[in-house]
Amino acid sequence: MTQRGRPRKFDRSIALRQAMDVFWTQGFDxxxxxxxxxxxxxxxxxxxxxxxxxxxxxxxxxxxYSVTEGEEIWVRMANEPTARLAIEAMLQASAEAYTxxxxxxxxxxxxxxxxxxxxxxxxxxxxxxHRAQCMTTIHSRLELGISDGxxxxxxxxxxxxxxxxxxxxxxxxxxxxxxSREALLAVVKYAIVAWDSIISGA
Amino acid sequence: MTQRGRPRKFDRSIALRQAMDVFWTQGFDxxxxxxxxxxxxxxxxxxxxxxxxxxxxxxxxxxxYSVTEGEEIWVRMANEPTARLAIEAMLQASAEAYTxxxxxxxxxxxxxxxxxxxxxxxxxxxxxxHRAQCMTTIHSRLELGISDGxxxxxxxxxxxxxxxxxxxxxxxxxxxxxxSREALLAVVKYAIVAWDSIISGA
DNA sequence: ACATTTTTGTATTGATCACTACAAAAAGAG
DNA sequence: CTCTTTTTGTAGTGATCAATACAAAAATGT
Numbered sequence: 115m116t117q118r119g120r121p122r123k124f125d126r127s128i129a130l131r132q133a134m135d136v137f138w139t140q141g142f143d144x145x146x147x148x149x150x151x152x153x154x155x156x157x158x159x160x161x162x163x164x165x166x167x168x169x170x171x172x173x174x175x176x177x178x179y180s181v182t183e184g185e186e187i188w189v190r191m192a193n194e195p196t197a198r199l200a201i202e203a204m205l206q207a208s209a210e211a212y213t214x215x216x217x218x219x220x221x222x223x224x225x226x227x228x229x230x231x232x233x234x235x236x237x238x239x240x241x242x243x244h245r246a247q248c249m250t251t252i253h254s255r256l257e258l259g260i261s262d263g264x265x266x267x268x269x270x271x272x273x274x275x276x277x278x279x280x281x282x283x284x285x286x287x288x289x290x291x292x293x294s295r296e297a298l299l300a301v302v303k304y305a306i307v308a309w310d311s312i313i314s315g316a
Numbered sequence: 317m318t319q320r321g322r323p324r325k326f327d328r329s330i331a332l333r334q335a336m337d338v339f340w341t342q343g344f345d346x347x348x349x350x351x352x353x354x355x356x357x358x359x360x361x362x363x364x365x366x367x368x369x370x371x372x373x374x375x376x377x378x379x380x381y382s383v384t385e386g387e388e389i390w391v392r393m394a395n396e397p398t399a400r401l402a403i404e405a406m407l408q409a410s411a412e413a414y415t416x417x418x419x420x421x422x423x424x425x426x427x428x429x430x431x432x433x434x435x436x437x438x439x440x441x442x443x444x445x446h447r448a449q450c451m452t453t454i455h456s457r458l459e460l461g462i463s464d465g466x467x468x469x470x471x472x473x474x475x476x477x478x479x480x481x482x483x484x485x486x487x488x489x490x491x492x493x494x495x496s497r498e499a500l501l502a503v504v505k506y507a508i509v510a511w512d513s514i515i516s517g518a
Numbered sequence: 519a520c521a522t523t524t525t526t527g528t529a530t531t532g533a534t535c536a537c538t539a540c541a542a543a544a545a546g547a548g
Numbered sequence: 549c550t551c552t553t554t555t556t557g558t559a560g561t562g563a564t565c566a567a568t569a570c571a572a573a574a575a576t577g578t
Contacts, residue, residue, distance in 0.1 A: 119554025120544040141431040144345050147536055157557060159538070168536065224489060228427055229343040245493060276490065276499055277506040284486025287426060291447060293478065300475040301482050307517050308510025315509050321524025322574040349566055359527060361568070370566065 126164055129154040131182075133165075134175040138222040142172050142237055143229060172226075173240055179222045180244060183211055188251055197259030198313075201278055202306045204252070208282050209298035212289035220286035223248075249279055265313055274312060281305050328366055331356040333384075335367075336377040340424040344374050344439055345431060374428075375442055381424045382446060385413055390453055399461030400515075403480055404508045406454070410484050411500035414491035422488035425450075451481055467515055476514060483507050 136145050136153045147168060151158055165171040191204040212220050223244045227237045256271040265271075285298050338347050338355045349370060353360055367373040393406040414422050425446045429439045458473040467473075487500050 116546070117554085118546055118552075120556070122555065139431075144431040146534080148534085158536085159558095160556070162537070163555070225430055228430065228489075228492060229341075229346040242493060270502070273499070273502040274506065276495065277503050280483060280486035280490050280503050282486070283489040284482035284484070287430075287485040287489070288478065288482050290430060291444060297475070297478055300472070301479050304476065304479040304510065304514050304517075307513045308506070311509045311513050312506050315506075318576075319524085320522070320576050322526070324525065348564080350564085360566085361528095362526070364567065365525070 124156045134178050137175045138218040142227045197264050198309050200255050205302040209302050213295035219289040224283050224286040326358045336380050339377045340420040344429040399458055399466055400511050402457050407504040411504050415497035421491040426485050426488040
């Protein structure tokens with residue numbers, strides 16, 4: 115039982131990757147169907163047949179981004195033995211991911227759809243859920259540090275997680291504004307220099 | 317020699333302020349002329365007669381934002397006697413400005429036009445110039461700290477300024493994602509706790 | 519009064535948006 | 549071969565975009 119009908123002329127996963135690059139660069143709202151048609155090199159009806167709608171294509175592109183570009187950040191974080199090293203690895207991996215030579219700068223999940231308040235709640239909620247997941251991951255690692263005995267129990271893990279997440283998200287803006295990888299890694303350095311003061315405080 | 321012709325039925329500065337609120341909330345690209353017509357309560361031809369175009373209206377709105385919402389941040393920064401207090405005041409003022417009860421959250425200059433790479437270079441360059449001005453202001457204050465003797469000469473003022481600017485810009489994303497004023501002030505607290513470690517380092 | 523100047527509201531412009539109808543094309547199934 | 553299924557490319561759909569044409573309205577100037 116093979117496939118009936120006329121075969122596809124394009125590779126669905128390649129087309130999706132090209133759509134991801136466009137959405138990553140321009141965001142959801144500033145990306146038009148002609149933009150996608152040009153980048154994916156397939157006509158509009160093929161896009162709709164394969165992905166359903168611009169909105170569903172974006173959601174699939176975000177999932178692909180999450181796996182191919184974002185996953186490494188959290189894997190590198192998870193492989194570190196201490197909370198401090200985990201935060202450092204997360205920020206360094208982010209700085210590198212946001213400044214890859216031939217790729218769009220900054221994080222697609224942070225920059226992809228900031229202004230869809232009124233309409234497109236599905237898009238907005240999807241990205242917000244991803245960002246909330248980042249928060250949860252950082253927060254959990256800090257709490258693990260407490261149960262490990264690395265960190266004092268009195269520390270406000272949620273506030274500290276928010277601090278480092280704020281730096282990560284700020285780096286997306288910096289990267290989009292043209293900051294070099296070295297500049298972002300310097301930001302990470304200062305963020306980690308701060309660690310001892312932060313975890314010894316109230 | 318008074319004004320000839322039929323008098324205006326609207327107050328130009330009030331209309332501009334209402335346009336500012338819409339652009340601040342939705343960004344340049346996600347704001348349509350019908351959105352502006354609804355908010356400013358004047359018809360399309362009146363908008364064009366008074367402001368020239370959507371693009372020029374946005375630029376005027378950014379200038380108004382810079383004066384009415386942004387200026388306080390830099391004034392509070394300038395009034396502090398030390399670099400440390402200046403940075404702290406700048407971040408605290410930002411946290412407050414980004415979470416005012418009846419106003420859009422986050423910074424219009426940071427969030428207003430992130431995705432206008434291809435077209436609208438005028439819009440993009442205008443906001444980038446404003447962001448560069450923020451960088452220069454922070455950087456200059458740190459260098460003043462060096463000439464004052466507050467900070468060691470070996471410090472990399474540009475990198476430290478980038479660090480604190482990154483935190484400020486990250487707070488815009490956090491605010492837009494719903495972070496409370498208290499949460500942002502906690503971020504500021506950690507950013508300032510880091511100060512001693514940062515200025516004592518290389 | 520009458521001409522001049524400027525704004526107003528209505529109605530519309532061509533361009534572009536996301537999306538699709540449709541028929542020819544290209545495969546397997548019988 | 550013919551029938552069925554699916555994709556293809558062309559050519560559009562109505563909706564909405566930013567921006568205007570135009571004439572009535574409302575003020576001043578002489």
